[in-house]
Amino acid sequence: MRSPDLGAAARPEGVPPMRRTVLEAVGLHRAFGGVQAVDDVSFTLAEGGSLGIVGGSGSGKTTTARIVAGLERADSGRVLVHRRDRGEHRRGRAHRLARAREVQLVFQDPYLSLDPRTTVGAALRETLRLHFPGADHPRRIAELLDQVGLGEREADALPRQLSGGQRQRVAIARALAVEPAVLVLDEAVAALDVSVQAQILNLLAGIRERTRIGYLFITHDLGVVRCVTDDVIVMRQGRIVESGRTADVLARPRHAYTRLLLDSVPRPGWDPRSIAAARRALAEMS
Amino acid sequence: MTVLDIRAYHLRLPDTARSVLVGVDLTVAAGETVALVGESGSGKSLTSRSVLGLLPDGAATAGAVRVDGEDVLAMTPDRLRRLRTGTAAMVFQDPRAAVNPLRRLGDFLTEGVRLGGRLTAAAAAERAAGMLDAVGLPASVLGRYPGQVSGGMLQRVMIAAALMGEPALLLADEPTTALDVTTQAEVVALLADLRERFGTGLLFVTHDLGLAAAISDRVYVMYAGRIVETGPAGELFDRPRHPYTAALLASTPRPDAPGGRLTAIEGRPPGLREELTGCPFAPRCPLVTDLCRRQEPALRPAGAGPGHRSACHHGDRTGEEATHAQS
Numbered sequence: 001m002r003s004p005d006l007g008a009a010a011r012p013e014g015v016p017p018m019r020r021t022v023l024e025a026v027g028l029h030r031a032f033g034g035v036q037a038v039d040d041v042s043f044t045l046a047e048g049g050s051l052g053i054v055g056g057s058g059s060g061k062t063t064t065a066r067i068v069a070g071l072e073r074a075d076s077g078r079v080l081v082h083r084r085d086r087g088e089h090r091r092g093r094a095h096r097l098a099r100a101r102e103v104q105l106v107f108q109d110p111y112l113s114l115d116p117r118t119t120v121g122a123a124l125r126e127t128l129r130l131h132f133p134g135a136d137h138p139r140r141i142a143e144l145l146d147q148v149g150l151g152e153r154e155a156d157a158l159p160r161q162l163s164g165g166q167r168q169r170v171a172i173a174r175a176l177a178v179e180p181a182v183l184v185l186d187e188a189v190a191a192l193d194v195s196v197q198a199q200i201l202n203l204l205a206g207i208r209e210r211t212r213i214g215y216l217f218i219t220h221d222l223g224v225v226r227c228v229t230d231d232v233i234v235m236r237q238g239r240i241v242e243s244g245r246t247a248d249v250l251a252r253p254r255h256a257y258t259r260l261l262l263d264s265v266p267r268p269g270w271d272p273r274s275i276a277a278a279r280r281a282l283a284e285m286s
Numbered sequence: 287m288t289v290l291d292i293r294a295y296h297l298r299l300p301d302t303a304r305s306v307l308v309g310v311d312l313t314v315a316a317g318e319t320v321a322l323v324g325e326s327g328s329g330k331s332l333t334s335r336s337v338l339g340l341l342p343d344g345a346a347t348a349g350a351v352r353v354d355g356e357d358v359l360a361m362t363p364d365r366l367r368r369l370r371t372g373t374a375a376m377v378f379q380d381p382r383a384a385v386n387p388l389r390r391l392g393d394f395l396t397e398g399v400r401l402g403g404r405l406t407a408a409a410a411a412e413r414a415a416g417m418l419d420a421v422g423l424p425a426s427v428l429g430r431y432p433g434q435v436s437g438g439m440l441q442r443v444m445i446a447a448a449l450m451g452e453p454a455l456l457l458a459d460e461p462t463t464a465l466d467v468t469t470q471a472e473v474v475a476l477l478a479d480l481r482e483r484f485g486t487g488l489l490f491v492t493h494d495l496g497l498a499a500a501i502s503d504r505v506y507v508m509y510a511g512r513i514v515e516t517g518p519a520g521e522l523f524d525r526p527r528h529p530y531t532a533a534l535l536a537s538t539p540r541p542d543a544p545g546g547r548l549t550a551i552e553g554r555p556p557g558l559r560e561e562l563t564g565c566p567f568a569p570r571c572p573l574v575t576d577l578c579r580r581q582e583p584a585l586r587p588a589g590a591g592p593g594h595r596s597a598c599h600h601g602d603r604t605g606e607e608a609t610h611a612q613s
Contacts, residue, residue, distance in 0.1 A: 057437075057466040163554055164326075193325035193493060198537035198550035205547060220467050223539030227548060250541045264468045265541055266500035268523055272478065275471035 021083075022047040022214040023068070023103075023182045028077035030063055037063045038074070039238035045182065050208060050215040052229035052246060054222060054261065060238040065186045065218045069105040081181050097131055104175035106168070108187040113171050114159040120145075120170050121155035127177045140177070148173045149203060165196035169203070176207070186218045201227050222265055226250055234258045256282055288352075289455045289487040290314040290337060290374075295349035297332060297511075299342055302558040306332055307511045310349075311585070314455060314487040319478070321490045321498035321519070323534075324508035327555055333508070334457045334491045338374055339366045354454050371398040375448035379460040381440040385432045392428030395447050402451070410450075417446040420483070421476055438469035445476060449484065456480075459491040474501050495534050499523040504593065507531050510556050510566035513585060517594030527588035527596035527604050530567050565599070573600040 023045040030038040038060045045051045053061040066072035068079055070086060079086040081102040089095040107113045115123065121141055128137045145155055148169040159167055168188065175183055185204070189197045205228060208215060217229050225232055225246060232250075233243040234257065242255040253259045260282055263275050290313060297307040307329045314320045324330040335341070336351050339358045351358045353374050361369065378384045385394055395417065396410035405413065415425040421442040432440060441461060448456055458477065462470040478501070481488055492498055498505050499519045507515040507528065515528035526532040536549035553570040556562060565571070568578040577599050588596035598604060 056468050165554065194495070194534055195325060195537050195551045196554060198539070198548040199552070201539065202547050202550050221539070222541035223543070226541045226543060226545050227539040228545075247545065260468055262541060264471050266470075266474075266494065266497040268499050268520055270471075270500035272471040272475035272501070275468070276475045279468050279472065 019046045019049070021045070022049075022081060022212075023216065024078075024080040024083070025064070025068065026078045026080070028064065028067055028079070029075045030060075030067060030072065031075055036238045038067065041077070041235070041238075041240055043233055043240075043243070045214045045216060047181075047214055048208065048212040049231070050217060050229040052217045052219060052225040052232040053235060054219060054225050054232060055235035056220060056261070058237065059235040061218050061235050062186055064235070065105070065184050065216065068182070068216060069103050069184050070099060071105070101131065101178050101180055103182045103184060104178050104180040105184045105186065106171050106175050106188045108190050111159070111164075111167065114167060114174075116159055118158070119155065120150070120157055120159070120162070120173075123170070123174055124155075124177055127174055131178050144173045144177055147176065147207065149199075163196075165192055165200060168192060168200055172200075172203070172207075176213075180213065182214045182216060184216045184218070187220070188217075189224060190219065190221065197224075204228060222250060222261060234261070256285075287316045288313050289316050289354055290489060291350070291352040291355075292333070292337075293350045293352070295333075295336070295351055296347060297329075297336065297341070298346045299558070300344040303561045304556075304558065305511060306558060307336075310508075310511075310513055312506055312513065312516075314489050316454065316487050317481060317485045318504070319481060319488045319490060319502045321492060321502035321505045322508060323492055323495050323498045323505060325493055325555060327557070328508040329511040330491050330508050331459055334376070334459050334489060337455070337457055337489070338370050338376055368402065371402040372404075372451040373453055374455040374457065375451060375453040376457040376459065377441070377444050377448050377461045380464045381437065381444045382432065384444060385440070387432050389431075390428065391430055391432065391435070391443050394432075395428065395443070395450060398447070399450050404451075413450060414446070417449050418443070420449070420480065421446045438465055438472065441465060441469075441473055442476065445473070445480070449480060449486070452484070453486060455487045455489065457489050457491070460493070461490075462497070463492075463494075470497075477501075495523070495531075496538060496540075507534070510562065512566065512597065514567065514598070515588075515596045516585070517589060517596075518591055521589060521591045521594055525589055527594065527601040528567075528598050529571050529573050529600070529604050531596075532604055533570075533572075565597075573598075573603055575599070 021044050026042050028038050028041040041064055053064060055061045063072060067074045089099050124141045124144060125137055128140055150169055154166060189200050192200060219225055229246045232246040233240050236257045242249060242258045253262055260278050292310055292312040295307055295310040296305050298305045310333060322330045322333060337353060337358060339361060347359050353369060392414060395414040399405045399410050400407060414428060418425055418427055423442055462473050465473060477488060490502060502519045505519050505522050506513050509530050515531045526535060533551040537551060539548060551570050556566055564579040565582055568574045583597045583599045585595045585597040588594055588601040
């Protein structure tokens, strides 16, 4: 199955996107030792939609992302992309490539996810040669770099010659090169400076407007979630404690943990003592 | 009483085209919390490390960095050692990187005061138990290894360790960045408590303007090694007078803001291999004029309140732009 071509799939203005389901997680479970890291997690993501998973450390959000991306196996439950079970792919090169075209992952640290000895252009060329042999690669590389706001100069650069923000743009371009149905972004802007983070968030919003790619956005930052997602699920200790439209959940949180996360965002008049007390009260309840 | 007084401080490193720190003026009074805000490469961490005399190899300095009245830049190695175990202490970003995983936390807590010869082993152990109590941890933590406690607990141990020498000045370099979001509040509440109890001056180094505004009395904003704006936290947050401060605020995603695009600043901060003429923010600034490219603006009074100063030729227009951007 081919996902829509990202370069050519620009929608005419004013035409609403088709809201087919692109990604579905059903009853995911995963335990490490005796700890349920992911405990009965289910959600759906619409084509062209953006779903945030928020939670503190140990909430299970990253394990969920890794199960969706196929980097971690679930003890039980299923992940479907365009209604096809990710677990049904057989072994072999063609199936591996098909799996890769379903979901791509962008990590927090662009330093660690790029080969230090390969130029940006060569990294993109390698990805394209693997997935689309015989296509016009130079044209597509220029297109991808342009899409993430980079030029020819960056194409010839090694990762260490680029800034953190530029490297994250490269990681996004490489993920898009595969034309995935779903892009999983695991704390993808957390390591960036605020001014660069804003550039990348705007870039991601622009890409989503032009394509039908779905975002699964893993973050601890509620500001980031407000900025780039339509829907959100809040996870705590492996379980979903609240979910809904992002604007509603953040404006009218119903679960005490969501309220704690919101109160933990520093702002003028912030009262860290009452937050610390609320955190202890919540810990004692569970 | 002023516990930290940095005056016209310059720092230059080998193989660079410009100074890393340029004419930095910064003070912290006893019992005061001061935030130093900037992005990576702004020079904020070099500034705080300079206070302990932790300078990179080949660094050339000018100006003065006075802690409790004494210039750190002129101290002998022996005097520096006493400074670091007594007058001033630092809490770093990553507590795991700051401890030896093979030694018990009790050893870690007491080694500073014991090596300084100021306390006997028994007296040091007693004070360590008292400090752990102050940061809300049981004395049993003394017998544990770093791997046996959580990140939040370990950062509290770091704070307890920093307070062992009863410092007049505590430097905290992104002390909550590596911690869980809900733990951040706990560490900040703890620092506020300790400041009240011991009257310690606190210099809080962070990239998070929201956090700076929430916890500090006064804020310094740093860009390209210069203080570009300083003032009372509330006023600086509500009415920024430097376009960089305004841009930082506008580009910070907030949970209570409407969704959608952020007002991003294009470009990125200048590297150390770039020479600078005029205002260092000029290439990214929405208010830039020819004057900005020619002449670097000095830090001068701006805004209504006392102590609010900004280094911008167009500080008057910045307020309007920022208000405009928020509405």
